[in-house]
Amino acid sequence: MEIKQANQINIKDAVKLSAEVFNSSFLNTSIMKEEQFSYKNIRLLYEGKKLVSMACVLPREIYIDGIKVKAAGIAGVATAPDERGKGYAAVITRDALEFIKKEGYPLTYLNPYKTSYYKQFGFSPVMFPFKVMDLDDKLKIQYGYAVKKADPLKKNNIRTMAQIHEKFCADKTGPVVRPLNTWVLGCKYIHKEGLSEGVGISPAYIAYKNKKACGYLLMGPVNHIEKNTLKISELCYLPGHEEAAKALAAKAFEYVKQKGLNKIYYDNGKGIEIEGSRKPVKKEIDLYITPKYIRMYRIGNFEGLKKVIVPLILKRFKKAGINGTFDMKRTEKGPRGKITFYYNQKIIAQVNEGIFMKMVLGIKYKAGSNSKILKAAFPLLKPLYMDFDFL
Incomplete structure (x- = not known):
């Protein structure tokens, strides 16, 4: 058993294993094209000449009370299907954590496929607050903003949303700093994989005032299990344009009604409070809280x-x-x-x-x-x- 960092030759093994396990090309179409990509961040576990397990360490920054804190995301932990049950994933995860510590990242985090599994490595689950808006409640439509449906995969729209996102998150806690390059690559990956509506970025709306983009809203399903549900996956606006958020939310309600649904979910953090919304009941919490929603954190x-x-x-x-x-x-x-x-x-x-x-x-x-x-x-x-x- 030997742990290696990736290089220009063995990265081919990683791309192949990742595609086999996840049925996705995210490693070579997204991660490897990021500006901050480094081969050493791809951790590989070999048995002889065979790659049996791998993990990707992703350099990131997280907003905490308005400051940017360096963090390392762990993603793409994959074990060859015929090599599972031998503890290889645990070995490569521990190596990734040791690597993160040596590299000096203050924090590390991941979105777990199974929360209980990652607790053994010291990760703690964090569930962020969310609320529910019943469509019986009327939301006063705010005038002065023109809300238009936007293609979230077009570069000019991505650039507009990225600029708003950066200013909106400047005093927040939780969001990951999202460079334009990372956003563009993510959208290209979604497009290449043949995904469109219902992936958490579409439909998308942008609010304008005097032809200036002041806010945006992204929508998608609550999770991958309950397809017949919808949530506001992101709602960001420029300082001083809180009314734009209400205008965008009103447009989201129209879309939900067209789909024949009677409620919409949204993540309720600082700066996001929609008039008339309520706390979720137990049934809604059980539906909403899945591994996709829970993020696990650990000291790096x-x-x-x-x-x-x-x-x-x-x-x-x-x-x-x-x-x-x-x-x-x-x-x-x-x-x-x-x-x-x-x-x-x-x-x-x-x-x-x-x-x-x-x-x-x-x-x-x-x-x-x-x-x-x-x-x-x-x-x-x-x-x-x-x-x-x-x-």
Whole structure:
């Protein structure tokens, strides 16, 4: 058994295995054409001359409270069909995590096919908030915006949406930074695979005011299982154009009615609140929460994360009028570490890595302490999930 990084020769083995397992060409048509692509990020496990398992490490950045944090996505974990059940996927996943740590990425994340499997590697599931809009409720159509249906695969529309997306996410938590190149490659991949309506990017609408694009909306199915459902997969707008979001939502409702449905789902993060919407009931939660929706997070390189988070916390302290020092340390405890927080060199709380991930992302957490200090250090941020984040 030998682990190798990809090169110009053995990458052919990876492309072949990926296509065999996923019935998709995403490795060579999307990942390998990204500006940040490097052969060393494709991790390969060989038994003799045979490639038995692989994993792709994708350089990314995640918005956390308005700052960009380097992160590594893990995708394309694949094992040859006739080699499964031998633990190869676990070996290559652990190698990918060690590689991510050595490369200094503060965070790592993935969209799991099976949540329970990735818990053994220290990943913690994070479920983002969402809401439901019943079409019986009337949404006041906002005048002053012209909403037009758009082809999400055309470069000029991609460029327009990318610019709006970047400005909208500038103060958010959760979305992945999406360079124009990554967006274009993702759309090309979707087009090549023969996908169109119902993949989370179509139909698409753009809102204009005085001929200026001010917001956009993407739609798609709630998940790959419940096809006869629809959700707003992305709704972004420029600062000062909140009314554009309402106009776009009204257009989405029209589309839903045409499909004969009586409700629409949407991810409810900071900046996304549609008038008249409600919290989901249990049946809707069970339908919505699938592996596609859950994202799992883990510390990559703790010291790298600390260099980002501690200055952010001190900035929050200053805003709250709190004086003093803050520090945090991690001790190994199985696959998940234990995080200890210090204020003025005194311990104020200890949490496991799963809770820590929630704290970093600003999701409601229980840390065994209700101190003013801890709440100021890790406020609730109402993070936002976006379907069209290319992992």
